[in-house]
Amino acid sequence: MQTIAWQISLVLMAFVAFGFAFVAIRSGRREDDYAPLQKRAYRLRTRLFWVVVLAFAPAMIYTLFELPYGATYASPGSGSVQIVEATGHQWRWELSRDRVVAGQPVEFRVSSADVNHSFGIYDANLHLVAQTQAMPGYINTLRHTFSEEGTYRILCMEYCGLAHHNMLAEIHVGGQ
Secondary structure (H helix, E strand, C coil), X not given: CHHHHHHHHHHHHHHHHHHHHHHXXXXXXXXXXXXXXXXXXXXXXXXXXXXXXXXXXXXXXXXXXXXXXXXXXXXXXCCCCEEEEXXXXXXXXXXXXCEEECCCEEEEEEEECCCCEEEEEECCCCCEEEEEEEEECECEEEEEECCCCEEEEEEECCCCCCCHHHCEEEEEEECX
């Protein structure tokens, strides 16, 4: 999927480069009557706008269905939600617990003690599972249910200083 997205990006960048080259080449010419040129340009721009809307609107709508926001909510007072307090510091994560049970909802309450961080949870293959921002003075709530047991890594996804690359923690997901 990333290869296809990369190829599409290259084609679109080529079109943009062609547009810049076309304008640069044509900029030296003098036109005495700009009205016909302006009319053609507005028509072209209107058509291009609708082509872009019709091409990208279905793709944007389709991707909305694929967002990983399917949070599992437990009924209030059931006690089955596992709560993990996560605080970002330069350059470490402080977790209230590092073990949770697979198949039960986990509520991460994420904040920061200093600067903005991004709290990203990665599986064993380093695929992003869930993420939220960690901001000073604010608690973001991230709900996620781990379907598989294993060790998940928590990495900072926003550059926060010199030792940003060392800002990681692990959460162990086990069985009942």
